[in-house]
Structure formats: structure tokens, C-alpha cells
Amino acid sequence: MPEEIIQTHKLLDRCEAALDERYTVHRLHLAEDRDALIAEVAPRIRAIAGGSVQADLMDRLPRLELISSFGVGYDSIDIAAARERNIRVTNTPNVLNDAMAEITIGLMVSLARRLPQSDRYVREGRWPSGNFPLQTELNGKTVGILGLGRIGKEIALRCQAMKMRVVYYGRREQGDEPHVYYDKLEDMARDSDWLVIIAPGGKSTEGIVSRKVLEALGPQGYLVNMARGSLIDEPAMVEMLGNGGIAGAALDVFADEPNVPEALFALDNVVLSPHQGSATHQTRNKMGDLVVANLEAHFAGDPLLSAVV
Incomplete structure (x- = not known):
């Protein structure tokens, strides 16, 4: 008999098909009565596919x-609770x-050249009535990266290709990285033209980009958030975008x-994206494949491919 697993939210069709081929999948997000489903299958469930897992479900x-x-x-999984219960957790990095x-x-x-506008x-x-106003460029500017992890390093490489100077802030200095390290985020923001947020x-990290950090970035500075909205003091950011506190x-x-x-x-100095950082067919399929591969490794008794805990 195939192993039974719980799926907590919608996954890609390709991923769900792969799960269905290998396991008996109980889709919690589709259940009319979640509590009844959990009570029924709980004694047989050794694994979950998906996130949004808190201690009460564990x-x-x-x-x-x-x-x-x-x-x-x-961050949608209670990692501390998983550790306490000796439950392994994997994610889908690198891909x-x-x-x-x-x-x-x-x-x-898009922001520097106002491409949407x-x-x-x-x-x-409107073009026949006059040319679009002059904008700015990335080359020659300093970009401060908050979180020089796997993704941060890839961003750094591409910024260098754009002829930008890269500096970074993180929990510790990485001795094998050529970029200048800052141990105070405010100082890095003050010395940067662009602040890119890519930390967990x-x-x-909640509120780490505070009003003080935004003030240090200043009226000539640009902000890019690719991480989580929780890292920024959002009301302060909105206010400062409106009054010229940041560019x-x-x-x-x-x-x-x-x-x-x-x-x-209503602001002309922002570019808004609907949380689509990894939203490509190639990447999302690779992420789904890794979800399945970690499940397969666990049930086979093999090492997990991308363990968090």
C-alpha cells in the first residue's frame, strides 16, 4: 500500500500528479471538514507536502x-515546534x-528608467506632445544587499554585470566574499544608492528595515524588497515614498x-509586483520536483536533499 500524506495547499499540477503517482494524498485545503479529515487519517500520516504547518497540526x-x-x-512553519517533536523540515532552495x-x-x-510609466x-x-522625462541608470551606483545568501549572491553577480558596486549586511561577515561588509544596517543604507532586501x-528579521534605516537611505535612495513584507516598516515606507523621504x-x-x-x-515612484519572484514555469516545476524528491528520500531512508531541520 502506498504511503499516505497530507497536502496543505494547492501545488502545481505537475507536482500534484507526481504525488498522486506515489502516494495516497489527502488534500487538507479541499476538505469540507478539515478536522474530520485530520482525525480520520492522523494515525497513518508520516509526511506533509506544503507549508502553513503550526504546532497544533503537528x-x-x-x-x-x-x-x-x-x-x-x-516562515509559515513552526520550526521550533518541529525541532521539539523531532520532525524533519525541508524547503526548495537553489532551484x-x-x-x-x-x-x-x-x-x-523598471524603477530606474520608469518603464511602466x-x-x-x-x-x-502622449509621445507626440513631447519626450518622456530623463531618468537614472544603475551603472556606477552602490547597491547594499540585506541578506547575502544564495539568492543574494546571484543578485550581486548581476549587479556587478550592471557595473554597480556591491556591499552587504548580514548576521556575519563572509570572508570569501569580495564585497564590503557592514555590521550596521543603517550605515550600509546611508552609503548605498539602492537597498535590496533578500533576507529570510x-x-x-521583522521590521529590520525600520524608519531609521529608511531615513539613512534618504531622498536619493531606492528600495527593492524581494523577501517578505514583514521586514519593512511598511507605514513608514509608504509615508516616505509619498513625501520624498526616499526616491x-x-x-x-x-x-x-x-x-x-x-x-x-497613486505614486509614480513605485513599481509593484504581485509576489512573483520565482513565478516561472521552469522554476516552479523544479520546486515541485524537489518537494517530491525529499518525500521519496525520506520514505526510502536516504538523506534529505534540502533539510532545514
Whole structure:
């Protein structure tokens, strides 16, 4: 008999088909009565596919051994509770690095050159009345990266290709990296033309880009958030974008997704993206494949491919 697993949210069709081929899948997000489904299958469940797993669900699954999460971020899973219960957790790193780095540069160029606004300028028939205003470039600018992890390093490489100077802030200095390290985020923001946020979410980074950090970035500085909306003091950011406290922002994530502060809609110095950093067919399929591969490894007794815990 195939192993039985719980799926907590919608996954890609390819991933779901692969799960169905290998396991008996109980889709919690489709259940009319979640509590009844959990009570029925709990004694047989050794693994979960997906995220949004808190301690109460873990406690209701006494044989749970693995949470194979879809995504590089795992802040929707209670990691401390998993450790306490000796439950392994995996994520899907590396396979999305290129997609994330590409869209980061794309958003930076879009913001610097006002590409969405220039597109509207042409579509609205305004070009015959005069040329679009001059904008700015990335080359020669300093980009400060908050979180020089796997994705951060790929962003750094592409920024260097754009002839930008790269500096970074993180929990520790990485001795094998050539970029200048800052041990204070405010100082890095003050010395940067662009601040790119690509650090993990969670309590340890909540509000790390505070009003003081934004003030240090200043009226000539641009902000790019590819991480989680929780890392920024969002009300302060919205206020400063409106009053010129910072020059502009490219935002792929928000504090209360999919709800975006309406005040941003009227601003001409922002580029807004619907949390699509890794949203390509290639990358999402690779992420789904890794979810399945971690499940297969666990049930076979082999080492996990991308263990978090």
C-alpha cells in the first residue's frame, strides 16, 4: 500500500500528479471538514507536502516525521515546534536563485528608467506632445544587499554585470566574499544608492528595515524588497515614498498580501509586483520536483536533499 500524506495547499499540477503517482494524498485545503479529515487519517500520516504547518497540526499527527515545504522560505512553519517533536523540515532552495535574481534586476531597471510609466506614456498617445522625462541608470551606483545568501549572491553577480558596486549586511561577515561588509544596517543604507532586501522572513528579521534605516537611505535612495513584507516598516515606507523621504521603491512583497496599501497605487515612484519572484514555469516545476524528491528520500531512508531541520 502506498504511503499516505497530507497536502496543505494547492501545488502545481505537475507536482500534484507526481504525488498522486506515489502516494495516497489527502488534500487538507479541499476538505469540507478539515478536522474530520485530520482525525480520520492522523494515525497513518508520516509526511506533509506544503507549508502553513503550526504546532497544533503537528500535535494532531502523532506519526508525523517530515514536512516537505514548497518554497525557499519556511516562515509559515513552526520550526521550533518541529525541532521539539523531532520532525524533519525541508524547503526548495537553489532551484529558484536565477529566477529571483533576474526579476530583481528587472524591477530595478523598471524603477530606474520608469518603464511602466513610459509604457503608459506611449499607449496614452502622449509621445507626440513631447519626450518622456530623463531618468537614472544603475551603472556606477552602490547597491547594499540585506541578506547575502544564495539568492543574494546571484543578485550581486548581476549587479556587478550592471557595473554597480556591491556591499552587504548580514548576521556575519563572509570572508570569501569580495564585497564590503557592514555590521550596521543603517550605515550600509546611508552609503548605498539602492537597498535590496533578500533576507529570510520571521521574527528575527521583522521590521529590520525600520524608519531609521529608511531615513539613512534618504531622498536619493531606492528600495527593492524581494523577501517578505514583514521586514519593512511598511507605514513608514509608504509615508516616505509619498513625501520624498526616499526616491522610490520596487516591491514584490507586502505585509498583508494580497492586500497592498492603496496609497501606493497613486505614486509614480513605485513599481509593484504581485509576489512573483520565482513565478516561472521552469522554476516552479523544479520546486515541485524537489518537494517530491525529499518525500521519496525520506520514505526510502536516504538523506534529505534540502533539510532545514
